[in-house]
Amino acid sequence: MNNLTFQESDRVLVLGATGFVGGRLIPELLEKNIKLRLLVRNPDKLSHDIRDTAAIEVHQGDLLTRQGLNEALRGIHSAYYLVHSMGGKSIFRNTEFAEKDKEAARNFIAAAGSAGLKRIIYLGGLGEAADRLSEHLRSRTEVAEILSSGKPAATTLRAAIIIGAGGASFEMLRHLVERLPVMVCPRWIDTRIQPIALRDVLSYLIGCLMNPETAGASFDIGGPEIFTYRDMMQQYAEARGLARRIIIGVPFLTPTLSAYWVDLVTPVPSGIAHPLIEGMINEVICRDNRIDDLVRIEKTHFREAVRMAFSEENSGPGIHERGIK
Numbered sequence: 001m002n003n004l005t006f007q008e009s010d011r012v013l014v015l016g017a018t019g020f021v022g023g024r025l026i027p028e029l030l031e032k033n034i035k036l037r038l039l040v041r042n043p044d045k046l047s048h049d050i051r052d053t054a055a056i057e058v059h060q061g062d063l064l065t066r067q068g069l070n071e072a073l074r075g076i077h078s079a080y081y082l083v084h085s086m087g088g089k090s091i092f093r094n095t096e097f098a099e100k101d102k103e104a105a106r107n108f109i110a111a112a113g114s115a116g117l118k119r120i121i122y123l124g125g126l127g128e129a130a131d132r133l134s135e136h137l138r139s140r141t142e143v144a145e146i147l148s149s150g151k152p153a154a155t156t157l158r159a160a161i162i163i164g165a166g167g168a169s170f171e172m173l174r175h176l177v178e179r180l181p182v183m184v185c186p187r188w189i190d191t192r193i194q195p196i197a198l199r200d201v202l203s204y205l206i207g208c209l210m211n212p213e214t215a216g217a218s219f220d221i222g223g224p225e226i227f228t229y230r231d232m233m234q235q236y237a238e239a240r241g242l243a244r245r246i247i248i249g250v251p252f253l254t255p256t257l258s259a260y261w262v263d264l265v266t267p268v269p270s271g272i273a274h275p276l277i278e279g280m281i282n283e284v285i286c287r288d289n290r291i292d293d294l295v296r297i298e299k300t301h302f303r304e305a306v307r308m309a310f311s312e313e314n315s316g317p318g319i320h321e322r323g324i325k
């Protein structure tokens with residue numbers, strides 16, 4: 001055992017607890033009897049169940065203003081960093097998220113170093129720097145670099161689209177395929193992607209906390225299948241019992257035009273859709289599978305992940321109320 005080993009008495013800090021991934025991670029951690037502290041901008045966004053749980057401390061704060069940050073870190077051994085500034089309902093291009101995300105990460109790493117935090121577990125995005133990454137994917141990598149530059153040992157998990165109800169990318173996929181039997185898409189529709197089930201992401205996040213050998217390293221995580229975006233849409237249609245979609249890739253459709261189209265057809269505002277669509281230009285597949293030796297999970301197939309997203313949506317509280325993140 002070394003000082004990176006998680007102990008039963010440790011309380012874990014979760015940043016991004018009101019988000020898509022953070023919100024689902026909390027019940028899984030509680031199930032393992034892990035005590036939690038949440039730093040949230042708006043505690044009212046948390047369900048009553050969460051706020052009333054004895055094992056959870058809720059701190060109000062903001063990573064950009066640093067409000068509440070030092071208090072939230074006090075006595076904490078490990079923190080999950082599941083923060084993203086891409087939310088918001090603007091239909092205009094979101095030009096600020098990357099800078100905000102970097103500033104939030106810098107503020108966090110500075111405070112974490114002084115507070116003596118030992119571990120950070122960050123969920124970021126796949127994509128290779130050599131591929132001229134989109135602003136969104138580059139921003140995920142920059143945040144990983146900032147979080148890895150401080151005293152705590154940072155674990156980065158890099159994922160492509162996460163298949164789970166309420167995730168912005170999944171909701172975009174879902175509403176496009178459900179609503180449009182014929183789709184005109186940007187030519188990047190044939191870029192390869194390796195989606196991952198939300199359940200598997202949560203297993204990796206918890207597995208990393210439990211295994212100190214994952215500290216201080218970056219791992220690619222993905223599901224068992226690699227698709228093109230076009231195949232993924234057809235697989236989604238099949239999983240949902242829909243007729244095969246007609247998908248036409250055209251060279252003139254720009255990310256901006258596509259984002260306005262997505263804004264019109266789906267509940268995902270173009271301010272979020274734009275950076276996600278721009279990211280379609282980059283291949284997002286795992287380059288290594290080192291994580292498999294350290295955190296053993298049974299990987300969920302895409303169609304099963306889609307089925308789970310719908311069954312979870314129909315049974316779990318809070319997802320409809322929370323809307324798209």
Ligand SMILES: NC(=O)c1ccc[n+]([C@@H]2O[C@H](COP(=O)([O-])OP(=O)(O)OC[C@H]3O[C@@H](n4cnc5c(N)ncnc54)[C@H](OP(=O)(O)O)[C@@H]3O)[C@@H](O)[C@H]2O)c1
Binds near residue numbers: 019087
């Ligand atoms: N969703 C996917 O398909 C996907 C795929 C691959 C990787 N990831 C990665 O997973 C991580 C989490 O993504 P997500 O989809 O769960 O994001 P999300 O739903 O947009 O949640 C983001 C969270 O960050 C919080 N936050 C933003 N700015 C903050 C600030 N200044 N101070 C404190 N909290 C702040 C938000 O709080 P508010 O509720 O107050 O806004 C929210 O809880 C991200 O790093 C993302 O890149 C996601």
